[in-house]
Amino acid sequence: MEVSSLWIGGNLPKLSILCIKSFLKNNYKYNLYTYENIENIPAGVQLKNAEEILPKSEIFTYRNGSVSAFSNLFRFTMIKKTGIPWVDTDMYCRKNFDFSKTDIVIVSEPDDEYQNQKPTSNLIKLPKDHPALDKAISICQSYREKIYSGDFKWGLGPLAIREIVKEFELEKFVKPWYFSNNCNNHHYQILYRNKMLKKYAKFVKQDKGIFTPDKAPEDNYFIHLWNEHFRYKKTPVTEMFDGKNMLTQMWNTVSKYPIPSPDANILITGGSGLVGSAVKLALQEFPNVKAPRSSELNILDYNQLDTYLKKNKIEVIIHLAANVGGLFKNMSKKVNMFEDNLIMNYNVLKAAHANNVKKVISCMSTCIFPDDVKYPINEKDLHLGPPHFSNDAYAYAKRMVDVHSRAYREQYGDNFVTIIPTNIYGPKDNYHLEDAHVIPALIHKCYLAKKNKTKFIVKGTGRPLRQFIYSQDMAELIKWVYIYYDDGEPIILSVSEKEEVSIGDVARMIAREFDMEREMVFDSTGADGQYKKTADNTKLIKFLQENNIRFSWTSIEKGIKESVKFFTENYQHVRR
DSSP states (O other): OEEEEEEOSSSOOHHHHHHHHHHHHTTOEEEEEESSOOSOOOTTOEEEEGGGTSOGGGOOOOTTOOOHHHHHHHHHHHHHHHOOOEEOTTEEESSOOOGGGOSOEEEEEEOTTSOSEEEEEEEEEOOTTOHHHHHHHHHHHHTHHHHHHTSOOSOHHHHHHHHHHHHTTOGGGBOOGGGTTOOOGGGHHHHHOTHHHHHTHHHHHTTOSOOOSSOOOTTOOEEEOOHHHHHHTTOOHHHHTOSSSHHHHHHHHHOSSOOOOTTOOEEEETTTSHHHHHHHHHTTTSSOEEOOOTTTOOTTSHHHHHHHHHHHTOOEEEEOOOOOOOHHHHHHOHHHHHHHHHHHHHHHHHHHHHTTOSEEEEEOOGGGSBSSOOSSBOGGGTTSSOBOGGGHHHHHHHHHHHHHHHHHHHHHOOOEEEEEEOEEEOTTOBOOTTTSOHHHHHHHHHHHHHHHTOOEEEESOSOOEEOEEEHHHHHHHHHHHHHHOOOSSOEEEOOOGGGOEEHHHHHHHHHHHTTOGGGEEEETTSOOOOSOOOBOOHHHHHHHHHTTOOOOOOOHHHHHHHHHHHHHHTTTTSBO
């Protein structure tokens, strides 16, 4: 049996993905009509060109921008042309209903007392030659002007379906409201707020209001999740899918990769480092986060790591540990950089698979991208050529964690994902003068120059461009990746190309914090490394938008000010 839907407006929200997957799980063929390319279509969906039903030029909206009015015209036209049942993309399928056993299916919603039912339009089956379809199409067309003017603000679908039910005497085909559980507005909060369950428990006990994936009347086949409710209330995805509530339960019944519980045992490797310490702070709402120091857990030792995972019943690993450094360390210690990172990554993924770890997030870097590549670079460019000679050993070792993760995903179905941050900086960094990354190394140099009353010498011309990301911003993004990102392709975590800044400007900002601007000079005999590594963060922005994640970046000026403050106040204790 097959059903059809329409989607307009960019990539699918998580709620629609949940609903589409529920139909696929229950052995429906799912046709999705679209006017544009959509990147996150669930596997198994049959994409259809919406122009075959109605041209894109026909789209009209309510004053609030909703395309649901046009969607009603589209569905009746689609049924007339194909005879295939229509379902909204926010309709969740609990179990298979055999549409072949009846020519007409119309669903309903209850009144406030859950007594009388009113036909509605989110699931419809009619024979394609039924005259009621022509009538419904005519009604939708006739309301265009009222919708344009704002005189008719909502409810075209229910209006049309109720008129044709009455005119063509279709009442006997109208299903009771609990067939598709079109529950009332205030009950939707139960789906994503556990505290609402107690308030409305009387409805649940009476089989009224909200049905769960596993508890519902025998004649309940679908649950209408009403995406518009969440959109208008701007409900953040963290509330909609919090790891415990009903929407989470629904998701976990259809997804290969369940949303992790807030109580999951999480291991952060490299937890005392720059990013690891920030991630611990970002995950403070999760009670079972472990971030052992290397003296407590040496991940270069496979047996020690394997024992740790077993003993602590680790379910998630955020793998941040690495042998890292700046340009000069990458050039002078290639064997160490290659072997240490290769062994750490190999041990983490192999031990994670052996211990049934549910998710591993492994961190790479933009410096591992090919040297000869068009900018801005994106996730698909990672393996298109050799990296820059200055850091090739480190780069090849880090690239292998992506290859290794995809191999486990393809062969065993493990949820191993990879992230690619741009240049990270912030408090608790390594401030070693030679081995550190550029910002902490420059902070240390400027501090010493101020202290010793010497020139602040910056190696290189200062012209190379970089995208810097503050460590706490990076940690927040990792949290969202942990909760919601399950793609086998890496995702770049980066500020936009517009935020790219030169090494020279960074040095000037640091000098300004120490009042050393007049004492700063560039040593042009020093190596510059790659001139630019501009990364495209389009995929990240789409990921945040699709999940309604509100995120604001820390400016480079503020981030440097905080980093300098941390270094000067903790000089005796920082890594240097």
